[in-house]
Amino acid sequence: MIRQLLKVVGPEHGRPVRRMLAALAVGAVLQGIAFALLVPVLQALFGSDPDSVWPWIWVLLGVSFLYCVAYYDSLRTGFQAGATLSRSLHHRIGDQVATLPLGWFAPERVGQLGQLATKSVMDIMGVPAHLLRPLVTSYLTPATVVALMYVFDWRLALAATLTVPVIVLVYRWSAGLTRKADEARTAAHAVTGGRVVEFAQLQPVLRVFGRSGPSAGTRGLDDALHTQYETSRRVLVTGVPGLISFALVVQAAFSVILVSGTYLALDGSLDVAKLLAILVLAARFTEPIAETAVLGSTLRTARSALDRVSALLEEPALPRPDDPRVPDGNGVEFENVAFSYDGTPVLCGVSLTMSEGTMTALVGPSGSGKTTVSKLIPRFWDVDAGVVRVGGVDVRDIDPEVLMSRISVVFQDVYLFEGTILDNIRVGRPTASDAEVREVARLARVEEIVHRLPDGWDTKVGEGGALLSGGERQRVSIARAILKDAPIVLLDEATASLDPENEQAVQEALSVLTAGRTLLVIAHRLQTVAAADQILLLDEGKIAEHGTHDQLVAADGRYAAFWTERNRAKRWSLAGRHS
Numbered sequence: 001m002i003r004q005l006l007k008v009v010g011p012e013h014g015r016p017v018r019r020m021l022a023a024l025a026v027g028a029v030l031q032g033i034a035f036a037l038l039v040p041v042l043q044a045l046f047g048s049d050p051d052s053v054w055p056w057i058w059v060l061l062g063v064s065f066l067y068c069v070a071y072y073d074s075l076r077t078g079f080q081a082g083a084t085l086s087r088s089l090h091h092r093i094g095d096q097v098a099t100l101p102l103g104w105f106a107p108e109r110v111g112q113l114g115q116l117a118t119k120s121v122m123d124i125m126g127v128p129a130h131l132l133r134p135l136v137t138s139y140l141t142p143a144t145v146v147a148l149m150y151v152f153d154w155r156l157a158l159a160a161t162l163t164v165p166v167i168v169l170v171y172r173w174s175a176g177l178t179r180k181a182d183e184a185r186t187a188a189h190a191v192t193g194g195r196v197v198e199f200a201q202l203q204p205v206l207r208v209f210g211r212s213g214p215s216a217g218t219r220g221l222d223d224a225l226h227t228q229y230e231t232s233r234r235v236l237v238t239g240v241p242g243l244i245s246f247a248l249v250v251q252a253a254f255s256v257i258l259v260s261g262t263y264l265a266l267d268g269s270l271d272v273a274k275l276l277a278i279l280v281l282a283a284r285f286t287e288p289i290a291e292t293a294v295l296g297s298t299l300r301t302a303r304s305a306l307d308r309v310s311a312l313l314e315e316p317a318l319p320r321p322d323d324p325r326v327p328d329g330n331g332v333e334f335e336n337v338a339f340s341y342d343g344t345p346v347l348c349g350v351s352l353t354m355s356e357g358t359m360t361a362l363v364g365p366s367g368s369g370k371t372t373v374s375k376l377i378p379r380f381w382d383v384d385a386g387v388v389r390v391g392g393v394d395v396r397d398i399d400p401e402v403l404m405s406r407i408s409v410v411f412q413d414v415y416l417f418e419g420t421i422l423d424n425i426r427v428g429r430p431t432a433s434d435a436e437v438r439e440v441a442r443l444a445r446v447e448e449i450v451h452r453l454p455d456g457w458d459t460k461v462g463e464g465g466a467l468l469s470g471g472e473r474q475r476v477s478i479a480r481a482i483l484k485d486a487p488i489v490l491l492d493e494a495t496a497s498l499d500p501e502n503e504q505a506v507q508e509a510l511s512v513l514t515a516g517r518t519l520l521v522i523a524h525r526l527q528t529v530a531a532a533d534q535i536l537l538l539d540e541g542k543i544a545e546h547g548t549h550d551q552l553v554a555a556d557g558r559y560a561a562f563w564t565e566r567n568r569a570k571r572w573s574l575a576g577r578h579s
């Protein structure tokens with residue numbers, strides 16, 4: 001585990017942990033020596049010349065003093081190691097996250113990452129703070145005690161040594177008993193946490209559908225709580241025999257030394273004062289071992305936190321080209337592209353060309369792969385076969401920062417961070433001046449939103465942009481993209497119907513953003529489709545039809561049917577609006 005800990009914090013940050021381990025080891029050995037010194041002290045006290053105890057008392061005091069120094073040093077380095085650990089772990093997680101392909105960031109992954117950066121890091125920080133000391137002490141102090149016992153009486157020392165393998169075996173057996181039950185309990189806790197969040201999120205749906213009251217929608221939660229209760233009970237049931245056996249075997253180890261010592265004393269080959277002193281020592285030998293019994297579960301929690309962080313740190317980063325090439329222009333091209341998610345094919349033999357400065361509309365049924373096509377351009381993922389090119393260069397051969405600097409993305413799931421609207425727009429180009437940010441805010445019609453906010457430009461929009469409506473968030477996202485001023489724009493039009501005021505504002509903002517760019521739009525509005533230079537109809541991961549609006553309507557194929565269908569739907573929704 002210590003090796004894994006050092007690997008996770010990184011070689012450059014391993015020093016404080018190693019230093020703390022050294023201080024702990026010295027402390028544990030000194031503690032063992034201090035225990036062992038009780039033998040000559042007690043022997044002298046019970047012997048014929050009690051005054052001969054003084055030199056031993058001074059030695060004992062000296063060793064105790066050194067032990068205090070080592071203890072203090074291990075505490076200090078432990079705190080330092082804890083602080084360094086959390087800082088370096090957060091840095092390492094952050095650095096790794098920054099290199100992962102964007103496609104990695106699925107919503108459930110983001111949730112796991114949150115847990116990792118908080119709970120798992122805390123669990124790992126607990127290793128130097130609470131775990132290493134009892135762990136190191138439980139091994140080294142008894143080992144020192146037994147080694148020194150050989151100095152006083154080799155026969156009792158041998159008896160103590162022989163108990164060690166039995167103690168280790170029973171400890172392993174006892175830990176093995178609870179491991180599975182413990183893992184099931186940890187998993188059940190995680191499921192219950194998820195169910196509680198789901199239950200809270202479900203409230204609007206449950207209430208809208210008339211299912212209010214304490215029992216509505218709680219079945220999943222009830223099941224999860226029941227499983228949690230059952231797994232906790234199983235941990236107790238399976239763990240108790242192990243814990244009792246371990247306590248018994250530790251006690252038995254002491255009894256073995258006691259019986260052997262009594263036998264030797266009766267035999268006359270060991271004096272009683274020495275026996276008493278060695279028995280006191282034997283008690284100190286078993287004490288740290290008995291304490292390890294309660295560490296099992298904490299140890300497993302820390303180990304699984306280390307496993308989770310290691311797994312994240314080992315996620316393959318987005319491959320970077322050794323010899324990056326610079327794109328020549330801003331046209332986009334797919335040649336025979338195939339792509340699958342975890343082995344499920346989504347795109348197959350897709351070829352398309354988007355000339356620089358033209359507009360391409362992607363249409364097709366839900367799940368046909370439109371979003372996937374758009375996400376392959378900024379390398380959310382890399383293709384399985386074929387090539388995606390920007391400016392005539394394979395995107396995998398372009399430096400990722402250069403590639404991203406040429407692309408603006410306006411997707412539907414706009415995320416705003418806790419900050420002002422200006423902060424959120426500035427993400428598009430952090431070096432922009434206030435005047436530039438305000439100018440794009442005006443162009444994207446964000447200014448109008450600001451006027452109604454309580455603190456105007458200084459209003460914080462809340463995590464995720466909670467203070468703004470969907471259309472308003474999209475306007476902020478468009479403003480970001482205008483500020484970035486990238487030559488290629490990837491746009492997913494809103495499917496949810498916006499209110500007329502927002503829709504007009506969004507359209508005006510988009511016309512500023514998209515003018516003169518290479519534009520790929522996943523189109524949902526009929527006007528957008530009709531205005532495109534070319535339309536691609538995607539079906540089951542293939543380009544089924546390709547042409548201009550007039551060409552495709554004249555061909556009377558799937559697009560023509562799609563167009564007629566959408567027109568009818570539009571008439572329905574328009575009729576609906578007026579009714």
Ligand SMILES: Nc1ncnc2c1ncn2[C@@H]1O[C@H](COP(=O)(O)OP(=O)(O)OP(=O)(O)O)[C@@H](O)[C@H]1O
Nearest residue numbers: 106341342346364365366367368369370371372373
């Ligand atoms: N991150 C992902 N992991 C696994 N499968 C995915 C992922 N994203 C999309 N898919 C699957 O790939 C297929 C194509 O999805 P995609 O989002 O590209 O389609 P789409 O045409 O944009 O759909 P829509 O119009 O509904 O947004 C779907 O079957 C979808 O379930």
